[in-house]
Structures are given as C-alpha cells and as structure tokens.
Amino acid sequence: MSNQHQAARIRAWSTPIILALALLAFVVLTTALGDKSMARMAAQTLIRVTFVVGLWIFVGNSGVVSFGHAGFMAIGAYASAWLTLKPQTKALFLPDLWPWLAQAEWPVLPAAIAGGFLAATVALISGAAILRLSGIAASIATFAFLAIVNTIYSNWEGVTGATSSVVGLARYADQWVTLGWAVAAIFVAAFYANSASGLALRATREDEVAARASGVSMYRHRVLAMTISGFFTGVSGALLGHSLGVLNPGSFYLGITFITLAMLVVGGIGSLSGAVTGVVALSLLIEALVRMERGIEIGTTEFALPSGAQEILIGVVMILVLIIRPGGLTGGREFQLGRRRAEPKQQTATNRGVTT
Amino acid sequence: MAKLGVFDVSVRYGKVPALNDVSLHLNEGERMFISGPNGAGKSSLLRAISGAVATSHGRIEMDGTILTGRPPEAIARQGLSMVPEGREIFGSMTVEENLRVGTGIRRDRSAIESDIAEIYDAFPILGQRRNASAGALSGGQQQMLAIGRALMTNPKLMMVDEPSLGLAPNIVDQVYDTLVALQQERGLTLLIVEQSSARAARVGGRMVLLRGGAIVDQGDAREFAEKDLLKDAYFGGAKTEDA
Amino acid sequence: MGTVAQLFFDAVSLGGIYAMAALGIALIFGVMNLVNFAHGEYIAFCVFALIVPSTDAVAVMFLGKAPALVLIPALLILGALMAMTSEYVVFRHFRRADPVAMMIASFALGFVIQNGLLAIYGSRPKAISLWPSLNTPIHVAGADVPLLQLIVIIATLLVVSGLALLLKKTRIGLEMRAAAENFTMARMLGVRANVVITGAFALSGALAAAVAMIMVTQTGVADVRMGGSIMLVAFIATVIGGMGSLPGAVAAGFLIGAVSVLLQAFLPLDARPFRDAFLYTLVIVCLLLRPQGLFASPNSKPRV
Numbered sequence: 064m065s066n067q068h069q070a071a072r073i074r075a076w077s078t079p080i081i082l083a084l085a086l087l088a089f090v091v092l093t094t095a096l097g098d099k100s101m102a103r104m105a106a107q108t109l110i111r112v113t114f115v116v117g118l119w120i121f122v123g124n125s126g127v128v129s130f131g132h133a134g135f136m137a138i139g140a141y142a143s144a145w146l147t148l149k150p151q152t153k154a155l156f157l158p159d160l161w162p163w164l165a166q167a168e169w170p171v172l173p174a175a176i177a178g179g180f181l182a183a184t185v186a187l188i189s190g191a192a193i194l195r196l197s198g199i200a201a202s203i204a205t206f207a208f209l210a211i212v213n214t215i216y217s218n219w220e221g222v223t224g225a226t227s228s229v230v231g232l233a234r235y236a237d238q239w240v241t242l243g244w245a246v247a248a249i250f251v252a253a254f255y256a257n258s259a260s261g262l263a264l265r266a267t268r269e270d271e272v273a274a275r276a277s278g279v280s281m282y283r284h285r286v287l288a289m290t291i292s293g294f295f296t297g298v299s300g301a302l303l304g305h306s307l308g309v310l311n312p313g314s315f316y317l318g319i320t321f322i323t324l325a326m327l328v329v330g331g332i333g334s335l336s337g338a339v340t341g342v343v344a345l346s347l348l349i350e351a352l353v354r355m356e357r358g359i360e361i362g363t364t365e366f367a368l369p370s371g372a373q374e375i376l377i378g379v380v381m382i383l384v385l386i387i388r389p390g391g392l393t394g395g396r397e398f399q400l401g402r403r404r405a406e407p408k409q410q411t412a413t414n415r416g417v418t419t
Numbered sequence: 420m421a422k423l424g425v426f427d428v429s430v431r432y433g434k435v436p437a438l439n440d441v442s443l444h445l446n447e448g449e450r451m452f453i454s455g456p457n458g459a460g461k462s463s464l465l466r467a468i469s470g471a472v473a474t475s476h477g478r479i480e481m482d483g484t485i486l487t488g489r490p491p492e493a494i495a496r497q498g499l500s501m502v503p504e505g506r507e508i509f510g511s512m513t514v515e516e517n518l519r520v521g522t523g524i525r526r527d528r529s530a531i532e533s534d535i536a537e538i539y540d541a542f543p544i545l546g547q548r549r550n551a552s553a554g555a556l557s558g559g560q561q562q563m564l565a566i567g568r569a570l571m572t573n574p575k576l577m578m579v580d581e582p583s584l585g586l587a588p589n590i591v592d593q594v595y596d597t598l599v600a601l602q603q604e605r606g607l608t609l610l611i612v613e614q615s616s617a618r619a620a621r622v623g624g625r626m627v628l629l630r631g632g633a634i635v636d637q638g639d640a641r642e643f644a645e646k647d648l649l650k651d652a653y654f655g656g657a658k659t660e661d662a
Numbered sequence: 663m664g665t666v667a668q669l670f671f672d673a674v675s676l677g678g679i680y681a682m683a684a685l686g687i688a689l690i691f692g693v694m695n696l697v698n699f700a701h702g703e704y705i706a707f708c709v710f711a712l713i714v715p716s717t718d719a720v721a722v723m724f725l726g727k728a729p730a731l732v733l734i735p736a737l738l739i740l741g742a743l744m745a746m747t748s749e750y751v752v753f754r755h756f757r758r759a760d761p762v763a764m765m766i767a768s769f770a771l772g773f774v775i776q777n778g779l780l781a782i783y784g785s786r787p788k789a790i791s792l793w794p795s796l797n798t799p800i801h802v803a804g805a806d807v808p809l810l811q812l813i814v815i816i817a818t819l820l821v822v823s824g825l826a827l828l829l830k831k832t833r834i835g836l837e838m839r840a841a842a843e844n845f846t847m848a849r850m851l852g853v854r855a856n857v858v859i860t861g862a863f864a865l866s867g868a869l870a871a872a873v874a875m876i877m878v879t880q881t882g883v884a885d886v887r888m889g890g891s892i893m894l895v896a897f898i899a900t901v902i903g904g905m906g907s908l909p910g911a912v913a914a915g916f917l918i919g920a921v922s923v924l925l926q927a928f929l930p931l932d933a934r935p936f937r938d939a940f941l942y943t944l945v946i947v948c949l950l951l952r953p954q955g956l957f958a959s960p961n962s963k964p965r966v
Contacts, residue, residue: 218935371781378774524852
C-alpha cells in the first residue's frame with residue numbers, strides 16, 4: 064500500500080523534473096547552436112513559460128478563465144523598474160515616485176521577488192473580490208480588472224511614465240536567469256497541484272454547482288491559487304522588463320493576454336505539461352512566422368508574409384485546436400515516468416441544456 | 420409496421436449507464452405505460468427517443484424511419500411530441516405563446532386556431548388565463564399547458580413523463596380523461612410514464628417495468644395491478660377491479 | 663439648468679450606444695450561452711467597411727460615399743452577414759462544447775478579425791467624416807445638443823422597440839425567446855436550432871453595424887482598436903443586466919452611460935484620466951453586491 068503511494072508520488076514529481084530537463088535542453092541547444100537572436104528568443108520563451116505556468120496555477124486548477132493576469136504582469140514589471148532604476152533616471156522620468164522608492168537601488172533578484180509579492184498582494188485583494196462570482200461572470204470581472212490596471216498605468220504620468228516608455232532597465236534577464244525562474248514556477252505549480260488545496264480545487268473544476276453545494280472552501284482555494292499565480296505572473300513581468308530594457312503599459316494588455324491564453328489552450332489547460340508544451344510550441348511557431356514576415360528566399364523569389372499574419376495564424380490555430388482537440392496537444396495529461404496506461408477518457412456527448 | 424420501435428438502446432451519462440439494451444414496440448393507436456422506481460431510466464428512455472440525449476448503442480425507429488442520431492427538431496417534425504418531466508414550460512412567456520411555439524412545424528396553418536380553441540375547451544382554465552405569464556400558473560395548470568403545448572405540434576405519437584406527479588387526484592383524472600379522449604379522436608399513440616399500476620390499469624393499456632436501466636417485466640397494466648395487489652394486501656381490492 | 667440638460671443628453675446618447683452594443687451580446691448569450699468576445703470586432707469591421715482599404719492616414723470613403731438610404735441598410739446587412747459567417751465558420755462547431763471553450767474561441771476570433779483589419783488598413787487611426795452635418799449643435803432645453811445626440815437617442819429607442827416588437831410579434835422572435843429560456847425543450851417542439859442561432863447572430867451583427875455608424879459619426883475616427891473598449895463596456899452591461907436578459911442589458915447600458923458621464927463631470931480634474939478605472943471598480947463592487955445582476959428577473963433560471 065505504502066509502496067503504491069510512494070510510486071504515485073514519484074510519478075507526480077517526475078513531471079516537473081521532466082519539464083525542467085526539457086527546458087534545460089532547449090536552452091543548451093539554442094545557446095550552442097543559435098546566434099544572439101536565438102538566445103533572445105529562448106529568454107522570451109522562458110519568460111512566457113513563467114507567465115503561463117503562473118496563469119495555469121489558477122486557470123488549470125480552478126477551471127475559471129482569467130483575462131486579468133497581464134495586469135499582474137504589469138504590476139510586477141513596474142515594481143521591479145521602480146526598485147532598480149538609477150535615482151537620477153527616476154527623478155527625470157518618474158518624478159512623482161514616493162521618496163524612498165525614488166532613492167531605492169535594489170539588486171535585481173530581490174527587486175524581481177518584490178515585484179512578484181506586490182502582484183501577489185494585488186491578486187489576493189482583487190481575487191478575494193472577483194472570485195466571489197461564479198464561472199463566466201468571474202472571467203468578465205477579470206477582464207474589467209485588466210482594464211483597470213491598464214487605465215491606471217497608462218495615465219499615472221509621474222509614477223509609470225504613462226504611455227511613454229520607461230527606458231534604461233538593466234537587461235540582466237538572459238536565457239539562464241529566465242530558465243531559473245521558469246523552473247521555479249514549474250516546481251511550485253507541481254507542488255501546489257499536488258497539495259491538498261490544489262487537489263480540492265481540481266475536484267471542483269468539473270462541476271461548479273456540485274462544488275458549491277459540497278462546501279464553502281472552494282472560494283478560499285481559488286483565492287490561494289490566484290495569489291500564487293499572481294506572484295509568478297508578476298515575476299515574469301519583471302523579467303520581461305529586464306529582458307527588453309523598456310516598459311510600456313501597452314505591452315501588458317490584450318496582445319499578451321491573447322498570446323498566453325492561446326499557449327495555454329493549445330498545450331492543454333488541463334495539465335502543467337500542457338501549459339509548458341503550449342508555450343514552447345507557439346513560441347517556435349511565432350519565431351518561424353516572424354522570420355517569414357521579414358522575408359525568406361525560396362529559390363530566386365523572395366517570399367514574405369504580410370504583417371499581422373502571425374496573429375491571424377495563431378488565432379486560427381487556437382480555434383482549430385479548440386474544435387479538433389479540446390484538451391489541447393497534451394489532452395490534459397502529464398508527462399510522467401512509469402505511468403500506467405491511463406483509462407481511455409469517455410467522451411460525453413450530451414446536448415447542451417439537458418437537465419433533469 | 421410498428422409505430423415506434425426501440426431496439427437494444429443504451430444511454431450513458433459520462434461513465435454512468437442509465438439505460439441498458441432496452442427494446443420495445445408500440446403499435447399505431449396503442450397506449451403503453453412505463454413504470455419503475457426512481458433512477459430506473461424512465462426519463463432517459465423518453466429523452467433518448469425524443470433526441471434530447473444521445474444514445475450510446477442501439478436504434479430507434481418511428482414509422483420505419485430511423486430517429487437515432489437526428490436532432491430533436493427533426494424528430495418533432497416526424498410527428499413525435501413530448502411532455503417532459505417537470506413540464507418545462509416557458510415561464511417568461513404567456514400561456515398562448517407557449518401553445519404557439521410548437522406550431523412552426525405544421526403545414527395545416529388554418530387548423531392552428533381551431534386547435535387552440537379545442538385545447539381551451541378541454542382545459543378552460545388555460546383559456547381564461549391565455550394572456551397570463553405561464554410561470555404564474557399552478558402545478559396542475561402547468562401540466563395542462565405542457566400537454567396542450569405538445570398537442571399543438573399535431574403529433575402522431577406523444578410521450579408524457581409522469582402526468583400525475585404532484586397533482587391532486589381529481590386533476591389527474593381530468594388529465595387522463597383528456598388524454599384518452601384525444602387519443603380516440605385523433606388516433607394518437609401514447610407512451611406514458613406512470614408509477615401507479617392501479618392508475619394505469621384503470622386507464623387501460625400495456626405496461627413495461629424498468630429497473631436499473633433494463634426492462635424486467637411487461638404485460639397488460641391490469642396484470643401489474645393484480646400483482647401489486649398481491650404483494651401488498653393493504654392496497655385493498657376494490658380500486659383495480661373497474662378498469 | 664443648461665448643464666443639467668447637457669449632462670442628460672450626454673448620458674442618454676452614450677448610454678444608448680452602450681445599450682445597443684450590450685443588446686447584441688445579450689442576444690447571443692441568451693440563445694446559446696456564448697460570451698462573444700468578437701462582438702467589438704464586428705463593430706470595428708463595419709466602421710472600416712465604410713472606407714477604401716489602404717494604410718494611408720486619410721480615409722477615402724468607400725461604402726461611406728453612398729447616400730444614407732442605401733448606406734444604412736447596406737451596412738446593417740453587412741454586419742449581419744459578418745456575424746452569421748462567424749457563426750457558420752467557428753461557433754457552429756462548438757454546439758456541444760463547454761461555454762468556456764466557446765468563449766475562448768470567440769476571443770481568438772476577435773483577435774483574428776482585428777489583425778485582419780490591421781493588415782489591410784494599418785494601425786494608424788484614420789480621420790473619417792460620415793455625415794459631418796449631424797454634429798452641428800441645436801438648442802434644446804437650454805443646452806447645445808449636437809443633432810447627432812438626438813438622433814442617437816431616437817435611433818436607440820427605435821432599435822430597442824423594434825427589437826422588442828420583433829421578439830414579441832414574429833414567429834422567429836417567439837422561437838428565439840423559447841430557445842433562450844429552454845433550448846432543448848424548444849427543439850423538442852420543432853424549433854430549429856440553426857435557424858434560431860443564425861437569426862440571433864444576424865440581429866446581433868446588425869446591432870453592431872448600428873453602433874458602428876453612430877460611433878464613427880460621433881468621433882470621426884476609425885481605429886482598429888475601437889472595438890475593444892466598447893465591447894468591454896457592453897459585456898459589463900450584459901453582466902450587470904443579468905446575463906442574457908435583454909431589458910436588463912438595455913437598462914444597464916443606460917446606467918453605465920449615465921455613471922460614466924457623471925464621473926467625467928464630477929471627478930476632480932486630476933482623477934479624470936482614471937475615469938474608466940473608477941467605472942470598472944464600481945462595476946466589480948456592483949457585481950459583488952448582486953452577482954445575479956441588477957435587473958435579473960425573479961423567474962429567470964440561473965445561467966452562469
């Protein structure tokens with residue numbers, strides 16, 4: 064009996080280890096074989112892994128779609144910028160910062176963690192409010208939350224620089240730093256998913272009505288998942304800022320919300336492996352499309368995709384995946400060692416609105 | 420040719436089986452009762468026939484046409500109508516609007532008004548409250564409305580799920596009287612879920628007993644009533660004699 | 663006195679736009695439980711259909727050149743076609759799917775349409791003047807009211823009462839209401855799912871076209887991003903109105919218009935840029951107090 068337990072635990076923990084090794088291999092390969100732009104692409108991908116795994120901690124476990132996580136990303140990104148920028152830069156571009164923030168010159172790691180904590184705090188507060196709503200109403204409220212964050216950061220002239228970009232961030236977030244954070248996010252996500260709270264939350268994912276009837280704790284688990292989720296999305300924001308060196312509120316709005324949601328859906332919302340797979344698959348697709356937009360030569364004719372083709376194609380892929388393979392590429396399964404043959408999932412084909 | 424043929428039909432909700440290889444046949448103008456304990460699969464059978472739930476196995480035919488796999492609206496056009504469990508009337512619409520929802524599939528437009536008048540004749544209370552919100556009707560009135568609404572599609576086969584549920588006995592009598600009268604008048608075929616074998620015996624017809632998603636017994640409703648009588652002497656004999 | 667009248671007209675005309683957009687979303691939600699994030703892009707699509715495809719900053723009228731008598735019906739039909747096409751190509755495949763999957767698909771579809779417009783027309787906002795004479799102010803109740811505001815108010819009333827009549831008096835309206843209340847039961851009575859859903863999309867698309875014409879006349883700008891903000895407000899109106907309730911959507915649209923205008927007028931000058939943040943916060947508070955919506959009818963079944 065205890066042997067079985069142990070085997071199950073080993074299987075569960077093999078998932079984050081496999082994912083971490085796969086990402087390590089990805090970084091080693093791109094660094095060894097590729098040029099500088101490949102390394103940058105790898106860093107971008109790993110930042111998205113951090114974000115999407117963070118997003119998955121909430122969405123994957125609760126089944127509630129959030130459109131608001133780009134807001135947490137913005138919060139983390141700006142917090143890290145406030146803490147790390149040189150005081151003279153801040154005096155020039157962000158004159159209304161509180162005095163101790165204006166003087167702060169933190170090292171990058173504590174600043175990223177602080178960004179994550181600020182995002183987690185906001186996630187806790189907003190989640191405590193929004194998650195009182197059920198399913199789709201909660202999703203729409205997260206959208207309103209995103210709009211609130213965007214309105215504030217796009218207009219708070221002396222603190223965020225409003226719509227003009229904040230420049231001069233230390234560009235430390237290379238592929239190795241981002242790999243570290245992505246792996247940390249994956250392990251925390253696996254830990255949460257296998258914790259009592261994560262298991263309870265996933266049990267409620269299928270049937271919200273039954274879950275509501277069974278107890279009040281669903282709300283608390285959701286808020287907890289949202290808070291952890293907010294931390295990693297916040298950190299991913301800090302990393303994005305320190306990867307590009309530039310911050311703009313527009314980078315944390317509908318575009319990133321769309322792309323990350325597409326990654327989650329294409330990989331498979333149901334599993335952590337799906338979240339990571341989706342990011343890597345779509346990042347490679349995006350990279351290929353970006354190169355094609357720049358133009359590639361096939362034989363003697365140069366061939367270039369029109370701009371915007373990238374987003375259109377990703378949107379189409381996302382819709383096709385939703386139609387053809389609603390569980391995503393991974394079908395909601397985890398990569399595991401020694402996995403037993405899973406029972407085939409019964410497809411339930413009941414008509415909409417059928418209740419007895 | 421049978422009016423309705425059900426061949427080895429199974430239904431499952433996810434992994435939970437609700438109906439296992441059920442077969443039954445109804446002839447034109449016949450009346451059949453389905454009885455059985457809660458969860459026996461009575462409603463699932465009706466819903467499968469009407470196309471509201473998908474079957475996982477088996478075939479359903481009406482007048483020789485295969486119904487399985489077709490959407491509910493196509494089955495309704497075939498001449499099948501349903502009074503569902505819990506009535507499911509459109510509460511935000513008026514009584515008369517409820518009656519008119521099902522008339523879209525009829526070709527005999529001219530007969531619609533006279534049919535509505537006929538239903539108001541059979542259930543005068545509906546006529547009096549024709550412009551009232553259907554959600555404000557009492558349970559018995561909603562049952563009448565659900566039957567009237569099903570009749571307005573001009574069906575050849577009508578399925579009624581527990582017409583007596585939650586109704587006072589005199590109203591149940593009235594509902595059955597109306598159903599029988601309509602059947603004789605229009606040559607309807609009726610498939611009715613009814614728990615009480617005594618009631619079924621009095622109305623008259625064949626009866627099928629479902630248990631655990633399978634048919635365990637069938638025969639004349641009177642035989643069932645007698646068996647139930649023997650099973651429990653408390654029920655008294657007088658009631659079932661005059662079927 | 664004059665400013666009060668001015669505020670009133672501002673509130674009602676803005677609320678009218680929100681109400682029409684919210685109606686378009688509520689119609690679809692009521693019939694098929696779809697939260698259609700692509701609705702805002704139907705509006706943007708209709709705006710851009712007015713001008714010749716090009717990436718130049720100055721817009722050259724295309725459909726917009728036509729006289730109003732041709733233009734209005736043509737654009738309404740175009741909006742309806744756009745919505746019907748999206749149903750046929752995308753949403754029809756989700757009939758048996760989870761509403762969440764459908765919502766995500768609509769989000770993706772909206773993104774596809776938006777980037778399609780971006781590829782064709784470029785990202786720069788374009789100046790566009792459709793019926794500029796409508797912006798000349800006229801004097802009503804001591805306020806200078808642009809003629810357009812009056813027209814918006816009248817148009818909203820016409821659209822809302824027209825829709826109410828259609829739902830109340832026509833066969834398809836009856837079927838739509840039945841389907842919105844209990845889709846499976848309606849189908850068991852012979853109501854054809856495809857007809858009702860296509861009809862709902864057609865109406866929703868036509869409403870989007872109406873919103874497009876009003877917005878473009880009022881702002882004089884065609885912007886690829888214009889769909890997003892109006893859609894968000896319309897969604898919020900639908901939720902506050904009680905998901906799927908059409909009268910609720912209209913009432914909530916006007917309410918949001920009014921609150922928005924009042925915030926703009928009475929917030930301290932420093933706080934005005936943050937108006938939308940205040941508005942959305944109020945919305946979340948309002949949802950927390952009444953999760954079923956402000957105007958949910960007592961006998962409507964819980965949908966969300």
